[in-house]
Amino acid sequence: MELTHDDVRQILKIIDDAAHLEELELVHGDFRLHVRRHGAVERAMASAAPVPGPAQAAARAAQAKTAAAPVPGGMVAIRAPMLGTFYRAPSPGEKPFVEVGQKVKAGETVCLIEVMKLFNSINAGVDGTIAQILADNAALVEYNQVLILIEPEQK
Amino acid sequence: MAAPDPNKPSRRSVRFVDTTLRDAHQSLWATRMTTAMMLPVCERLNRIGYACVDFMGLIHFDVCVRYLKEDHWERIRLVRERITDVPLKSWLRSNSLLGFDVLPEDVNALWVERLAANGIGIVCAFDALADLDNIVPNLQLARRLGVKTCGGLVFCESPVHTDAFFAAKAKELVRRAGVDWIMIKDSGGLLGIDRVRTLIPAIRAAVGDTPIELHSHCLTGLAPAVYHEGVKLGVDLVDTSIAPLANGPAQPATQTMVANLRALGFDAALDMEAIEEVGEHFRRVAEQEGKPLGVPMAYDAFHYEHQLPGGMLTNLKYQLETAGLQDRFDEVLAECARIRRELAWPIMVTPFSQLVGTQAVFNVVNGERYKVVPDEVKKYVLGYYGKPLAAVDPEVLDRVVSNGSARIAMKPAAPGPAVDALRRKYPGASDEERLLRFCFAGNQVDEMRAAGPIRTIYGFEQPLERLLRELVRRKSWHYVRLQDRGVDITLRAGN
Numbered sequence: 001m002e003l004t005h006d007d008v009r010q011i012l013k014i015i016d017d018a019a020h021l022e023e024l025e026l027v028h029g030d031f032r033l034h035v036r037r038h039g040a041v042e043r044a045m046a047s048a049a050p051v052p053g054p055a056q057a058a059a060r061a062a063q064a065k066t067a068a069a070p071v072p073g074g075m076v077a078i079r080a081p082m083l084g085t086f087y088r089a090p091s092p093g094e095k096p097f098v099e100v101g102q103k104v105k106a107g108e109t110v111c112l113i114e115v116m117k118l119f120n121s122i123n124a125g126v127d128g129t130i131a132q133i134l135a136d137n138a139a140l141v142e143y144n145q146v147l148i149l150i151e152p153e154q155k
Numbered sequence: 156m157a158a159p160d161p162n163k164p165s166r167r168s169v170r171f172v173d174t175t176l177r178d179a180h181q182s183l184w185a186t187r188m189t190t191a192m193m194l195p196v197c198e199r200l201n202r203i204g205y206a207c208v209d210f211m212g213l214i215h216f217d218v219c220v221r222y223l224k225e226d227h228w229e230r231i232r233l234v235r236e237r238i239t240d241v242p243l244k245s246w247l248r249s250n251s252l253l254g255f256d257v258l259p260e261d262v263n264a265l266w267v268e269r270l271a272a273n274g275i276g277i278v279c280a281f282d283a284l285a286d287l288d289n290i291v292p293n294l295q296l297a298r299r300l301g302v303k304t305c306g307g308l309v310f311c312e313s314p315v316h317t318d319a320f321f322a323a324k325a326k327e328l329v330r331r332a333g334v335d336w337i338m339i340k341d342s343g344g345l346l347g348i349d350r351v352r353t354l355i356p357a358i359r360a361a362v363g364d365t366p367i368e369l370h371s372h373c374l375t376g377l378a379p380a381v382y383h384e385g386v387k388l389g390v391d392l393v394d395t396s397i398a399p400l401a402n403g404p405a406q407p408a409t410q411t412m413v414a415n416l417r418a419l420g421f422d423a424a425l426d427m428e429a430i431e432e433v434g435e436h437f438r439r440v441a442e443q444e445g446k447p448l449g450v451p452m453a454y455d456a457f458h459y460e461h462q463l464p465g466g467m468l469t470n471l472k473y474q475l476e477t478a479g480l481q482d483r484f485d486e487v488l489a490e491c492a493r494i495r496r497e498l499a500w501p502i503m504v505t506p507f508s509q510l511v512g513t514q515a516v517f518n519v520v521n522g523e524r525y526k527v528v529p530d531e532v533k534k535y536v537l538g539y540y541g542k543p544l545a546a547v548d549p550e551v552l553d554r555v556v557s558n559g560s561a562r563i564a565m566k567p568a569a570p571g572p573a574v575d576a577l578r579r580k581y582p583g584a585s586d587e588e589r590l591l592r593f594c595f596a597g598n599q600v601d602e603m604r605a606a607g608p609i610r611t612i613y614g615f616e617q618p619l620e621r622l623l624r625e626l627v628r629r630k631s632w633h634y635v636r637l638q639d640r641g642v643d644i645t646l647r648a649g650n
Contacts, residue, residue: 007618119530
């Protein structure tokens with residue numbers, strides 16, 4: 001059986017997934033590949049490379065649920081409306097929309113979320129003071145993740 | 156005189172536009188064909204007998220710089236050195252170059268001028284809203300520069316996209332821009348046989364002798380038959396790509412199209428031997444790189460309902476999955492259809508497919524329609540991208556305007572000139588580099604420059620050779636022994 005480019009890609013994937021292993025031996029028909037991380041060390045036969053889990057979607061969904069962390073009493077949470085990239089300023093190099101301690105009006109933009117190449121201006125939603133900014137600029141944020149906490153103005 | 160019989164066309168020749176270097180890999184390989192993969196077949200493409208070689212779409216400029224680390228101006232020059240007798244085509248989308256927003260007129264003009272100077276021989280401009288004010292100035296400029304021009308009409312099915320609508324726009328393109336060709340650009344693969352039978356005669360009546368080019372995608376397997384019917388009705392040029400980089404989401408295969416049209420009695424004077432050599436080259440590239448080949452698709456009636464491009468469907472599914480809402484996919488598709496109606500039937504191509512799709516996800520996920528409004532949706536309803544094709548639903552307009560960002564002014568302002576400022580900011584640079592700096596934020600241009608000049612050699616290797624080279628390149632394995640049918644190689648790193 002002749003080695004194909006497809007086989008090579010799969011072998012390299014196994015090798016790359018074996019970053020934690022010291023040694024790996026792969027035999028298939030006439031083909032035999034033996035790699036060791038260090039030149040002359042004890043033989044420790046490699047076990048099979050881990051198979052990627054089929055339930056990645058489920059894992060991500062579970063992750064999304066944990067993103068909905070508890071919000072401290074009295075605070076209003078600004079959440080990500082969708083999985084996307086969080087930006088604190090209108091464009092790179094510009095001043096952030098808000099800083100901690102700053103007073104904001106309900107209709108004021110506090111951050112941007114980029115979803116599928118579109119920019120969504122997220123409003124404060126309430127009059128109040130920025131209490132905490134919980135996501136880093138340019139970070140990937142999960143659906144429903146708390147981004148900013150606002151302490152609403154006492155009416 | 157009797158009416159012409161469409162089954163016995165009087166005209167006997169049809170010309171081909173090759174899309175292998177542009178749309179074929181955009182549709183099949185996420186636009187990741189490198190210049191080195193193209194160069195070995197350029198001389199063959201030059202002598203096959205094409206009317207035009209489609210070459211640079213908008214996404215190609217972006218992918219060149221950001222992912223392939225290639226200077227696209229250099230790519231144009233390298234290919235132009237080898238494809239000298241056939242015009243290379245570059246696209247213009249509205250007046251926004253690579254992004255969504257309207258860009259200054261002088262930047263657009265400089266872009267067109269540099270395309271011409273670097274070897275582009277035909278410019279094809281389209282505006283998805285068919286707002287021709289957005290494209291006529293660029294087309295006129297290209298003409299003055301001696302570049303051929305093509306006016307693209309993006310096709311879709313909707314109550315406003317009638318035959319009369321397309322015919323009127325085609326006529327206006329010929330009158331105002333004097334285009335050399337009119338193209339029916341069916342990016343979504345939505346054109347069916349019934350529609351082509353009324354659309355082509357309507358456009359022909361409007362444009363007289365101006366050649367008509369037909370461009371579609373095989374998303375439902377119908378495009379080859381649509382081309383066949385279109386040519387019978389008077390289409391002069393067809394867009395095809397060389398199999399195996401054809402079919403699937405790409406264009407119909409040149410080889411099959413030539414055979415079909417010859418059977419119909421048409422001349423299709425192409426060098427079939429050279430075509431097979433090009434096809435074989437890309438088959439080997441695909442094999443070595445692990446990239447897919449085009450596989451004919453089965454007929455899919457649902458495609459005509461949602462009209463969403465393939466990439467968009469995958470993206471929407473992913474977005475819903477990450478929010479744990481994958482079971483609401485059908486609801487999002489239905490919401491897309493409703494939003495299109497409310498937003499006056501935007502065509503589902505960039506950027507409008509993103510606008511509709513993203514708004515649909517927000518509407519479904521947030522439980523309240525138009526509560527979260529992307530900035531671009533607000534800009535669209537306010538006419539920032541051109542005049543919407545009909546009135547936007549007034550209630551929706553209100554919600555979009557009040558819930559969208561307050562930072563977006565109610566009236567779009569034309570951006571002021573920017574080229575002088577660019578020349579001052581980058582005094583030692585070429586205009587090509589200034590345009591790169593204008594289009595790409597941050598250090599993307601510097602990273603591309605750091606990657607060095609474009610690789611011009613593409614080598615094929617044996618699988619075993621590649622495996623060995625890749626293992627050595629990884630540096631993390633200090634002992635490698637490879638055995639296969641008489642081959643036995645041992646590599647041991649020094650201490």
